Amino acid sequence: MRGQGAAGDRPGGGRLHRRNDRPLCPRRISAAFRHARDTMNIFKILRDDIVKTIEDLGRQGKLPAGLDTSRVTAEPPREAGHGDISTNAAMVLAKAAAMNPRDIAQLLVAELARLPAVSAAETAGPGFVNLRLTDPVWYAQLADLLAAGTAYGDSDMGRGRRVNVEYVSANPTGPMHVGHARGAVVGDALASLLAKAGFDVTREYYINDAGAQVDVLARSAHLRYREALGEVIGEIPEGLYPGDYLCPLGRALAERFGRRYLEAPESDWLAEFREAAVAAMMEMIKEDLVRLGVRHDVFASERQLHAEGKVAAALEFLTGQDLIYTGVLEPPKGKLPDDWEARPQTLFRATRFGDDVDRPLRKSDGSWTYFASDIAYHLDKYRRGFAHMIDVWGADHGGYVKRMQAAVKALTGGDGGLDVKLCQMVNLLKNGEPYKMSKRAGTFVTLREVVDEVGKEVVRFIMLTRKNDAQLDFDLVKVLEQSRDNPVFYVQYAHARAHSVLRHAAEMFPGLALDGPSLAGTTLDRLTDPAEIALIRQMAGWPRLVESAAEAHEPHRVAFYLYDLAAAFHGLWNKGKDEVALRFLVAEDQGLSAARLALVRGVATVVASGLAVFGVQPVEEMR
């Protein structure tokens, strides 16, 4: 069970991409040589120009030749007053060049000011070079985004490398609850984000259908089977699953087997009941996932790994590397388990790969531990072509991360990488009060109930409004509020408002084509208000955000970006309230209106592009 939990972890050492593993950038601004994807990131274009300038200065002897430019950045300064793009080049080159950063900055300013895209260049602070770009650059950015549609922001950063994202992996013993939902949504959105960033993504679900808990499930099902045949079962005994979701399964089993297994010993029916129960539970979970809009490409079965001998094979592989031995572990410090006793075990040398202790692979009854199957599973993933793996787990599995990463290192000879995203607890609230719909103790609110109450779009978005490793409050009332402090509403409203303007425009200018590509072709230099340019600038940051969020494996950044973009759009709209001249639609000036409609369409496009990463359908009208 990897579904939910409580303590957190940062992405840390398991990141998939190395720092220097930079994407290939288009060399020039020239459209003819642009790659089909990843064409429109203005920051990359300028970074290329800056690097080229440094190389030119090297050739001219004004700077040492062959300077390492890998740490040079081109990014928006925090302070808008500092310009559109800021580079740290002078500071990171200073040491190697044995020059004062401000002198290097001066050299760069002189060269960069000559670029057609640059309207002003200046040095600032300890050696920053700040660039201001001409308005036509921003018009071109807007035109590009309108032409691209929701594909805007697509990147080839991943260069088609394969990534496996494993998420949900809830035990097939009951319906999904809200804790599972977080992992499901985080995994699903992360997968989409990586796909947008140019990775070849496979979405995977690991079915834990081999452990002791599925035997418990089978026994619980047998109880419900007896109940369905008329027995009074009374209280569900300790150690069995009490949920009444097993009743339909009991009835189905009664229908299928009649009274055949009513009095029969467990050994007669266990395997058959287990199989039927797991199938029924998986069907239920898959239905939960469908309602949440979460999909997987592969469902991998733990039982099947065993059946195909892959567990034995994986451990044989490790044995061949002398990574498995029989030994006795130190007793854990602190509270000892009651029945602890020193005993020789089959152990994996996890300490060689950074873990704190070596980890057991066999239980005392001789069967494999969960870890042993998981080793086989990750080896299987690697052999299927995934050097890059991401697992999304509940935070209560934090103690398991090191050993799994150790195993992946051992299995792949260091070639493979595993990043584990731990999802913290979801606190379900209703109007600020803890909400536990438990009819009896221990009953979780099911995901299905929550989805039925607020809708899948809301569940998905809210689950992504926090870092995965921070706890998340989910208030069933607040998430439906129509106000600025409800990010789902606020972002959706921006999209709806944009479409509202477009609908008005269609009435006002019946002949005007309002689709993205058409608007991309309109004359955009009517956009002159600083707030309008600022909005374009913000939208032009979308491709950059996609890449950084994908690199960090942090889909929640998309939520914050969209919220900020929505705020800027609403702000501009509100300005039009006071200053009539700033309204998007000006009846007597179709040219101006068309330019502003391009802006409006752009906002709708970027919002839709972002929501698509979340699997959230943008609305065109608030109801």
Place this chain on the structure above:
RNA sequence: GCGCCCUUAGCUCAGCCGGAUAGAGCAACCGCCUUCUAAGCGGUAGGUCAGUGGUUCGAGUCCACUAGGGCGCGCCA
């Protein structure tokens, strides 16, 4: 006891491989609006980034230690 994670404004949280004066929403305070395009709008105030020390030209960000909180700690998954 050990390991991992967390600690940023009164509250809930952002802060992009270390970068310039640390941001947003809510709450608070002060104004405005009341149909003009759609569910209000604008502004003010609020911070020893838990603490101490270190690395660095530069630390909320990296390192060490301390305090508080969470999770985990052989044969559960």
